[in-house]
Amino acid sequence: xxxxxxxxxxxxxxxxxxxxxxxxxxxxxxxxxxxxxxxxxxxxxxxxxxxxxxxxxxxxxxxxxxxxxxxxxxxxxxxxxxxxxxxxxxxxxxxxxxxxxxxxxxxxxxxxxxxxxxxxxxxxxxxxxxxxxxxxxxxxxxxxxxxxxxxxxxxxxxxxxxxxxxxxxxxxx
Amino acid sequence: xxxxxxxxxxxxxxxxxxxxxxxxxxxxxxxxxxxxxxxxxxxxxxxxxxxxxxxxxxxxxxxxxxxxxxxxxxxxx
Numbered sequence: 001x002x003x004x005x006x007x008x009x010x011x012x013x014x015x016x017x018x019x020x021x022x023x024x025x026x027x028x029x030x031x032x033x034x035x036x037x038x039x040x041x042x043x044x045x046x047x048x049x050x051x052x053x054x055x056x057x058x059x060x061x062x063x064x065x066x067x068x069x070x071x072x073x074x075x076x077x078x079x080x081x082x083x084x085x086x087x088x089x090x091x092x093x094x095x096x097x098x099x100x101x102x103x104x105x106x107x108x109x110x111x112x113x114x115x116x117x118x119x120x121x122x123x124x125x126x127x128x129x130x131x132x133x134x135x136x137x138x139x140x141x142x143x144x145x146x147x148x149x150x151x152x153x154x155x156x157x158x159x160x161x162x163x164x165x166x167x168x169x170x171x172x173x
Numbered sequence: 174x175x176x177x178x179x180x181x182x183x184x185x186x187x188x189x190x191x192x193x194x195x196x197x198x199x200x201x202x203x204x205x206x207x208x209x210x211x212x213x214x215x216x217x218x219x220x221x222x223x224x225x226x227x228x229x230x231x232x233x234x235x236x237x238x239x240x241x242x243x244x245x246x247x248x249x250x
Contacts, residue, residue, distance in 0.1 A: 008184045016191055019202060020179035027185060051205070058201075073220070082205070152202065154209045157177065167184065 030169030063138015
């Protein structure tokens with residue numbers, strides 16, 4: 001059981017906004033990884049989603065999620081094979097300065113086995129649309145050690161300024 | 174006009190870099206976005222059709238009109 005967290009790196013989007021945040025050169029010396037995100041997209045309306053990929057790979061992702069929204073709808077669906085669409089985040093027409101949040105746990109990232117993944121996150125749009133919360137579990141069917149993680153937007157062209165991402169290494173001893 | 178940039182954080186050195194995306198990366202991003210928009214439109218249409226079926230079933234139930242099998246299915250778990 002993991003019992004120690006180390007902050008590998010964190011980043012905050014500055015005035016030069018970006019559609020992609022990437023953690024590279026992840027050392028293989030930990031047991032698991034944990035990604036923590038506070039993000040907002042420049043997409044115009046309702047909601048955006050954050051796609052997560054590993055090692056710049058666009059294949060081998062699988063899993064299921066349940067998504068609850070404040071208009072009383074509950075949706076269950078599978079994730080696409082090209083990325084883990086993990087988090088729903090706030091967009092331009094949401095309440096000002098509110099960011100969506102999300103956490104992802106990646107087990108055995110440096111092992112030569114498939115990588116188990118769980119994630120949850122949520123956003124609100126009290127101004128114009130429902131709030132969404134998504135809970136997901138899945139895996140990446142690749143035996144390579146994860147050395148980089150890419151975060152990109154499904155719809156928007158930029159993470160806005162003050163979006164933050166933290167990557168932790170987790171050790172089991 | 175330059176391509177968008179990506180923010181790269183090296184976990185070994187701690188160095189942050191802002192790197193211009195390649196044309197191929199930009200094309201892939203735009204293709205992914207179009208595919209996701211199409212997928213969302215399909216989901217919205219399916220939800221609207223299901224909602225309409227439910228509303229029709231409810232109205233027929235209240236008025237005592239026979240339901241179609243499809244409408245009845247929306248009321249049965």
